Amino acid sequence: MLKTSDVKxxxxxxxxxxxxxxxxxxxxxxxxxxxxxxxxxxxxxxKFNDQIVxxxxxxxxxxxxEDPDYLPHEFVxxxxxxxxxxLWIPRIFGGKGxxxxxxxxxxxxxxxxxxxxxxxxxxxxxxxxxxIATWNTNIIQRVFNDVVEGEKSGHPCLVSLAxxxxxxGTDIEETDLMDRGNIACHAQKVDGGYRVNGSKVFISxxxxxxxxxxxxxxxxxxxxxxxxxxxxxxxxxxFSFGRKEQKMGQKGCPASELRFDDCFVxxxxxxxxxxxxxxxxxxxxxxxxxxxxxxxxxxxxxxxxFGTGVARGAYEAALKFASQTEVCGKLLINHEWAQxxxxxxxxxxxxxxxxxxxxxxxxxxxxxxxxxxxxxIYYLVKYAPTVVLxxxxxxxxxxxxxxxxxxxxxxxxxxxxxxxxxxxxxxxAKITATDAGVQNAQMALDLMGQAGLRQEWIAxxxxxxxxxxxxxxxxxxxxRLNLFKCLGGxxxxxxxxxxx
Amino acid sequence: MNHAAxxxxxxxxxxxSEFASGELISHRQETDRFPFGPFYTTILEKAFKLxxxxxxxxxxxxGMGMSITALCxxxxxxxxxxxxxxxxxxxxxxxxxxxxxxxxxxxxxNRVGRAEAPERFLIACPLFNNPSEIRHVARLEKKGDxxxxxxxxxxxxxxxxxxxxxxxxxxEGQASWVYCLVDLRQPSVSISEPVLSHGLRCxxxxxxxxxxxxxxxxxxxxxxxxxxxxxAAKLSVAAAAIxxxxxxxxxxxxxxxxxEREQGGHKLVGWSDMRKMLADMAVHIEIADMVVSKGCxxxxxxxxxxxxxxxxxxxxxxxSAVQVTTDGVQALGGVGYMQDFGQEKRFRDAKHIxxxxxxxxxxxxKLLEQIIA
Numbered sequence: 001m002l003k004t005s006d007v008k009x010x011x012x013x014x015x016x017x018x019x020x021x022x023x024x025x026x027x028x029x030x031x032x033x034x035x036x037x038x039x040x041x042x043x044x045x046x047k048f049n050d051q052i053v054x055x056x057x058x059x060x061x062x063x064x065x066e067d068p069d070y071l072p073h074e075f076v077x078x079x080x081x082x083x084x085x086x087l088w089i090p091r092i093f094g095g096k097g098x099x100x101x102x103x104x105x106x107x108x109x110x111x112x113x114x115x116x117x118x119x120x121x122x123x124x125x126x127x128x129x130x131x132i133a134t135w136n137t138n139i140i141q142r143v144f145n146d147v148v149e150g151e152k153s154g155h156p157c158l159v160s161l162a163x164x165x166x167x168x169g170t171d172i173e174e175t176d177l178m179d180r181g182n183i184a185c186h187a188q189k190v191d192g193g194y195r196v197n198g199s200k201v202f203i204s205x206x207x208x209x210x211x212x213x214x215x216x217x218x219x220x221x222x223x224x225x226x227x228x229x230x231x232x233x234x235x236x237x238x239f240s241f242g243r244k245e246q247k248m249g250q251k252g253c254p255a256s257e258l259r260f261d262d263c264f265v266x267x268x269x270x271x272x273x274x275x276x277x278x279x280x281x282x283x284x285x286x287x288x289x290x291x292x293x294x295x296x297x298x299x300x301x302x303x304x305x306f307g308t309g310v311a312r313g314a315y316e317a318a319l320k321f322a323s324q325t326e327v328c329g330k331l332l333i334n335h336e337w338a339q340x341x342x343x344x345x346x347x348x349x350x351x352x353x354x355x356x357x358x359x360x361x362x363x364x365x366x367x368x369x370x371x372x373x374x375x376x377i378y379y380l381v382k383y384a385p386t387v388v389l390x391x392x393x394x395x396x397x398x399x400x401x402x403x404x405x406x407x408x409x410x411x412x413x414x415x416x417x418x419x420x421x422x423x424x425x426x427x428x429a430k431i432t433a434t435d436a437g438v439q440n441a442q443m444a445l446d447l448m449g450q451a452g453l454r455q456e457w458i459a460x461x462x463x464x465x466x467x468x469x470x471x472x473x474x475x476x477x478x479x480r481l482n483l484f485k486c487l488g489g490x491x492x493x494x495x496x497x498x499x500x
Numbered sequence: 501m502n503h504a505a506x507x508x509x510x511x512x513x514x515x516x517s518e519f520a521s522g523e524l525i526s527h528r529q530e531t532d533r534f535p536f537g538p539f540y541t542t543i544l545e546k547a548f549k550l551x552x553x554x555x556x557x558x559x560x561x562x563g564m565g566m567s568i569t570a571l572c573x574x575x576x577x578x579x580x581x582x583x584x585x586x587x588x589x590x591x592x593x594x595x596x597x598x599x600x601x602x603x604x605x606x607x608x609x610n611r612v613g614r615a616e617a618p619e620r621f622l623i624a625c626p627l628f629n630n631p632s633e634i635r636h637v638a639r640l641e642k643k644g645d646x647x648x649x650x651x652x653x654x655x656x657x658x659x660x661x662x663x664x665x666x667x668x669x670x671x672e673g674q675a676s677w678v679y680c681l682v683d684l685r686q687p688s689v690s691i692s693e694p695v696l697s698h699g700l701r702c703x704x705x706x707x708x709x710x711x712x713x714x715x716x717x718x719x720x721x722x723x724x725x726x727x728x729x730x731x732a733a734k735l736s737v738a739a740a741a742i743x744x745x746x747x748x749x750x751x752x753x754x755x756x757x758x759x760e761r762e763q764g765g766h767k768l769v770g771w772s773d774m775r776k777m778l779a780d781m782a783v784h785i786e787i788a789d790m791v792v793s794k795g796c797x798x799x800x801x802x803x804x805x806x807x808x809x810x811x812x813x814x815x816x817x818x819x820s821a822v823q824v825t826t827d828g829v830q831a832l833g834g835v836g837y838m839q840d841f842g843q844e845k846r847f848r849d850a851k852h853i854x855x856x857x858x859x860x861x862x863x864x865x866k867l868l869e870q871i872i873a
Contacts, residue, residue: 062696066536169833170763180765202834248829248837248844327633327859337861442822445698445851446860450628450655453698453852460698460848467829467847468837475833477773498764500771 014491019421022361030364031378038102041087045109052078057114058456064251069244072252075120076208080156084121086148089128090372091381092393093144099378100298100369101360104305108353111309112316113458115465116252118306123204123253126299127159130213131231132368133294134271135410137402139231141394143211150210160209161295162200162232162258169202170478172215173296175224175289176498185260187216187228187273193266194218194228194273199242199259202472206256207241210234214260218274225284227291229271238263249464281412290411293423296473297359298368300426303473304356307433310466311352314437314444315345317459321448332447341447345440352433359422359429366418371409424486427479434476437466509570515550516577523547524582525842531584532845534701535694539661540584547585548618552578556593561605562613568734569796572741576792579745580752581842583849584702586742588622590735590856591657591703595623595666597731598679602719607681611664622662624684626655628705630732630858631668632725637677638710640669640717647717648688649680649710659684659706660694667708668724669715676722680715688713699848732857733807736814737795739856743814743821744788746853750828750846751781757832768831777827784820791817808870815863821850 002010011017018025056075064070079085088103089095103125110118128147131140143159150157163172171181185198196216206212214230217223232239242257270276277287319342322332332338364373371377381389396402441463445452452459470476481497489495523543531540547553555571557563564570571593579586599608615621629636638649649669656665665684670677684691690709697705719727755778758769768774795813798806825847829836836843854860 065533065696164834167762177764182762246839248839248848325634327862337865341861438826442851445855449634449855449859450626453628453855454655455696455698460851463698463851464848467826467844470830471833471837475830477777477830481773500773 015487018417019424019487022358022365022421022425026361026365029375030373031375033378033382034099034102034373037099038105041098041102041106042109044082045106048082048084049109049113052082053110053113053117057117058458058461060114060116060252061461062455068246071207071244071254072120073208075117075252076156076158077154079117079121080151080154083151085124085156085158086144086151088125089144089147091384091389092397093140094148094389094394095144097381100372101301101357101364104301104356104360107302107305108309108312108356111306111465112313114252115306115310115313115462115469116250118309119204119250119253120208122302122306123160124158124209125302126161126204126295127209127211127213129298129368130161130229130295131159131211131271133291134229135403135406136271136276137397137406138399139269139271141397143231146210156208157211158205158209159211159213160203160205160256162203162206162212162214164200164202166199166201170475173292173474173478174482174498175285175292178224178288179222181223183217183220183223185214185216186220187218187230187265189218189273190264193264194230194270196230196232196238196260196263196265199257201255201257202245203256203258204253204472206258207244207254212239212258213271214258214265216260224288226274227277227284227288228273229291230265231269231271232260232263232265233269236263236265248467249461250468280407287411290414290419293419294368294410294414297419297422297426298363300430300473300479301356301359301363303469304352304359304426304429304433307430307435307437307466307469308349308352308356310437310462310469311345311433311440312349314440314459314462314466315342315349317452317457317462318342318345318444318447321451321457321459325451338447341443345443348436348440352429352436355432356429359425362422362425366414367422368410420486420490424483424488427474427483427486430473431476431479431483434466434469437469438463441466508566509573512555512566512570513573513577516552516574519547519550519552520578520581524578524585528582528842528845529839531582531702532839534704535696539704540702543585544588544618544661547589548621552585553589553592553618553621555589557596557608557613558600561609567796567800568737569800571738572792572796575738575741576745576748579742579849580749582702583742583746583846583853584700586745587627587700587703587849587853587856588658588661590738590742591625591627592622592662593738594627594731594735595625597734598625598666598727599623599681599718601727601730602679602723604681604718607718619661619663622658622664623681624656624658624662624665626653626668627657627857628655628855630728630862631677632728633858633862635677636668637724638667638669638680638715640671640678640680640715641712643712647680647715648712649682649715650712651710653708653710655695655705656708657703657705659708660691660704665708666718667710667715669717670722670724674722677724678717678722679719679724679727680717682710682713682715684708686713697852699845699850699852733810734799736857737792737799737810739853740788740792740795740810740814740817742853743818743850744785744792746846746850747781747785747788747821747824747828750825750843750850751778751785753842754778754781754828754831754836757835761832774831777831781824781827784824788817788820808867811863811867811870815860815867818850818854818860822854825850
């Protein structure tokens, strides 16, 4: 019907074919083993929910309300015993190597019961993803080895992301805003490393983590081109924990203040700095934005899973209530208006799930998961003898060649269009699902009336938990602008974003 | 609202504003910890002495005998800073209105009007359930010349604070129900620990268990539904005033923060999307003002169709408050989610108060039924 050149030309028009349905392109390329792993992971999550999360969700929430300083070490230790902190660490780095998108399905399941506990697991992988985004394979190998050893020893080793500052929330997530903002976490180059001063706030899992992926800056006048990413271990001299925030919801997951007072971080834990960034193909400022996009493209799909989970949890609570409560003489579930409300809530869950799955397809083809989703590599890594992974791979990963090759593949070879696609779809997943989460939780309370106001029904907890999802990983306003920047307005030369 | 039409109302309005800024703000975070922190007994006693709880109690019964407009004016001003006290007043006014409608003036005059302490004055009732929608009634039995209650009533608002409660009850197998006055101090009444609730923490609720507790029915036989509807109709605009106050507080705090906080090199309020969000909040508030004002006027004048107007006002303003307080948290970003600020509490309170008098969607259906009738 059409010449190949015509097909190509028409599909290159906005919206581009590649942006329309990532899933359609990805499915044929995806290793079949990923489907099996996803099924297994969902089953694992449901078992974990039954045995650990559901019996403890309301109690943990209540306990932290009673004692705001309470830290849920016992839950973290339990998750550690279940092997959840290395489940999604790639086998080449010593973990169990489950396919990375499957974590979103796992997190949806856990969040449908308790968002705080989902965060206690999921936020660790935000730290993991941030470390991976630097592709400093030597440090990745060492930090992940600590996580794996922590599972063996029974002493959990979690990784956090330390990004937000007291004076810079949104500003630190966009290079267009960084240089105009109030970024204050300074990393001064000194002999043998960096000396850090400043503080970070709202750091999820901060008090519970062993490693902290710190965003600091060598020049506060122009932070966008002077990113210094450091791996800081709890106990490092000059590093301390400040206050633990009192949040409205997600109470079981601490939000911590991290303080750095002349904290010296040796070169061996400098994941990325201006000197390293200068060796990449993009400018240093572009590299900073690429790293941020790279992390958020994956983590915002994760927050999409959180949003989907909380939307689902609210829906399931309302469904349960409606199916056992008589209203005006008949079961609520048999009132037409209630059925339509429940259908709307169900719709929100399904659409949100589709949004984060689509985002992950994009990450699998163009972003963080790209290499591991290539069929040959996937099966090679999956079935490689343990001895090879333990003896030979570390040798490569700890050598400069490992970092060079991974950065070449993942940083230099990632095109601008791929960055925009993954970043835009990450934002889409985030805003779609988290708005749905808040909406569903509010609808659940509408349907449940007096019962919904009680903490033990969990519906009100879902609402408290859901609201944070519209704020962290970039506010939904920022994500709307990012979606517009990356996908909506990108081909219009007259568009400028963040220039009010 | 600008209902300060006479001196008395102006004084009351000023007193409410001063009380809110002087007493409520400074203790807000601490009192919101209830039931894990102490109940705000001192604040309640001060509010009682200032007659905030007596506004609509007829003068002949020891109250101020003022209008719904006056009540709404006070509620809105108090709830700008903390809605718990406003909800507590609403709960009592609802119980009081049921007693007035039931012709139980004697109880109000001899017991409530003469009370010298809040716990003797206040009457608990299940504010957040319409017993005709979700049947939640105790079992009423005649034993000799006594009437007794058995069974359980969940979420009795002020049940742990007041000595008296209005309890919906019905005889075995009876479809219709009646309100009964119950002295909660009698040993046949078990009172649970305070329920851990979504919002309005200092307007607490408990679960009550009755084992042949003595009860005094109020109103005509089986007239509970009629009393509920009459009282809810009159006070729904007061619930709207609470929501209006909450959203005004949310807007004030969001605007103040946006003027102070910098992002991308200039004040947050300079970013056009933030201005649009704040403007949307302001639109909701201006409309709420008009709606509550008109609703109060209709109720006080008994204008034809006032019930519809009051109900529509409540539905609209409460929905607006949920939207405004959601944006109010969002405007502050991460700090809006923290308990150091007032926004997260307003977010919870706005959703909580929306549930008063029963299921939210059914209020819409009820409005249509009134129109059709």
